[in-house]
Amino acid sequence: TGKFTYDPGFLSTSSCNSTITYIDGDKGELLYRGYPIEQLAVSCDYLDTCYLLLYGDLPNEAQRQDFHARVTNHTMVNEQMQFFLRGFRRDAHPMAVLTGLVGGLSAFYHDSTDINNPQHREIAAIRLIAKMPTLVAMAYKYSVGQPYMYPKNDLSYAGNFMRMMFATPCEDYKVNPVIERALDRIFILHADHEQNASTSTVRLCGSSGTNPFAAIAAGVACLWGPAHGGANEACLNMLEEIQANGGVAKVGEFMEKVKDKNSGVKLMGFGHRVYKNYDPRAKLMRETCHEVLNELGLQNDPLFKLAMELEKIALEDDYFVARKLYPNVDFYSGIVQRAIGIPVQLFTAIFALARTVGWIAQLNEMIADPEYKIGRPRQLFVGAERRDVKPLDQR
Numbered sequence: 001t002g003k004f005t006y007d008p009g010f011l012s013t014s015s016c017n018s019t020i021t022y023i024d025g026d027k028g029e030l031l032y033r034g035y036p037i038e039q040l041a042v043s044c045d046y047l048d049t050c051y052l053l054l055y056g057d058l059p060n061e062a063q064r065q066d067f068h069a070r071v072t073n074h075t076m077v078n079e080q081m082q083f084f085l086r087g088f089r090r091d092a093h094p095m096a097v098l099t100g101l102v103g104g105l106s107a108f109y110h111d112s113t114d115i116n117n118p119q120h121r122e123i124a125a126i127r128l129i130a131k132m133p134t135l136v137a138m139a140y141k142y143s144v145g146q147p148y149m150y151p152k153n154d155l156s157y158a159g160n161f162m163r164m165m166f167a168t169p170c171e172d173y174k175v176n177p178v179i180e181r182a183l184d185r186i187f188i189l190h191a192d193h194e195q196n197a198s199t200s201t202v203r204l205c206g207s208s209g210t211n212p213f214a215a216i217a218a219g220v221a222c223l224w225g226p227a228h229g230g231a232n233e234a235c236l237n238m239l240e241e242i243q244a245n246g247g248v249a250k251v252g253e254f255m256e257k258v259k260d261k262n263s264g265v266k267l268m269g270f271g272h273r274v275y276k277n278y279d280p281r282a283k284l285m286r287e288t289c290h291e292v293l294n295e296l297g298l299q300n301d302p303l304f305k306l307a308m309e310l311e312k313i314a315l316e317d318d319y320f321v322a323r324k325l326y327p328n329v330d331f332y333s334g335i336v337q338r339a340i341g342i343p344v345q346l347f348t349a350i351f352a353l354a355r356t357v358g359w360i361a362q363l364n365e366m367i368a369d370p371e372y373k374i375g376r377p378r379q380l381f382v383g384a385e386r387r388d389v390k391p392l393d394q395r
């Protein structure tokens with residue numbers, strides 16, 4: 001057993017070579033295929049970012065149009081999906097529903113289930129990117145008992161999602177461009193983040209040769225946890241709880257609990273395995289938060305004020321400074337989503353929608369790597385030595 005390195009949590013193990021996303025955690029830098037996230041967030045839209053992650057560079061005009069056309073061609077889901085959805089309780093958590101629906105796609109598309117076939121992977125990638133907004137919106141509409149809205153393909157990716165979420169068949173729906181841009185930015189900022197837990201899950205799952213939809217469903221399941229994608233939901237619940245218990249005046253008291261290791265309370269939306277400086281996505285999200293709240297006349301939103309107060313205290317407090325704990329992307333994304341009208345329970349599903357492209361790009365990269373083999377971590381066995389089974393009356 002001595003020949004294996006013990007590295008719980010993969011603190012010092014690289015699981016792969018990758019050319020997709022670069023993070024410098026000390027500098028607070030994030031690049032997709034070499035392009036800084038700050039530039040992508042202002043100069044590109046989410047589908048440009050998808051193209052970049054999948055194909056290695058930003059599209060030119062012709063490639064852009066072709067890619068948009070290919071994605072919009074696949075935004076509908078098979079009508080049978082409605083019956084699958086109907087089997088769930090209306091109050092089911094959207095991530096439970098999404099795990100099922102995404103895995104269920106495997107059963108519909110026999111021309112895109114062979115993970116080792118590049119054409120299959122290509123069409124599975126387009127289908128997944130195209131269908132995730134439809135599935136998330138269907139899960140939402142189902143939870144509130146409203147009819148599903150079919151995709152409208154002359155809208156942008158984010159605009160179409162907004163319409164499927166918030167429109168009803170009996171009234172006209174106009175996409176608010178400020179909200180559309182904010183949502184698109186949320187998608188861009190969440191599109192990839194190198195070898196995080198869900199991406200590593202997708203790679204490991206895909207390494208067995210399973211089909212791409214099943215591998216992405218595994219990513220959705222992993223993302224659900226509060227230490228990962230579930231943090232945006234947990235963060236907003238935390239802000240609401242502090243607000244209900246006295247708001248800004250009670251921040252000091254709450255922070256004492258966070259610093260008390262026995263309390264089990266964490267400042268959700270703070271800290272990151274890799275960023276030991278301000279998460280660049282959080283900076284952009286904070287800016288978007290201002291824009292959205294101004295647009296909606298919610299400048300005095302108490303949760304936003306509370307978040308700013310928590311951030312201010314944390315950035316000056318020895319506990320957080322010593323541990324290099326800074327706000328991460330989830331600290332402000334929940335406030336933006338709540339202002340837009342997205343229910344808290346759906347936040348992680350929106351993260352999953354956006355991360356799908358990253359998962360697929362990483363899966364493609366792994367399979368195209370000539371050195372790729374099934375992922376199979378070893379262990380250091382620390383259990384009982386060999387022993388004999390005793391008869392029942394002697395145990």
Ligand code: CMC
Binds near residue numbers: 226229323
């Ligand atoms: N509140 C209070 N203390 C914290 C926090 C926090 N949010 N995060 C880390 N710490 C402490 C931790 O207790 C430990 O203290 P000590 O050294 O005294 O034992 C120290 O800081 C180092 O933390 P760690 O848990 O060893 O760090 P990690 O890399 O294993 O965990 C993390 C990273 C993101 C899971 C953790 O910071 C956390 O749970 N944060 C809150 C949840 C959250 O916001 N997650 C979203 C991450 S970004 C989006 C995504 O990736 O999905």
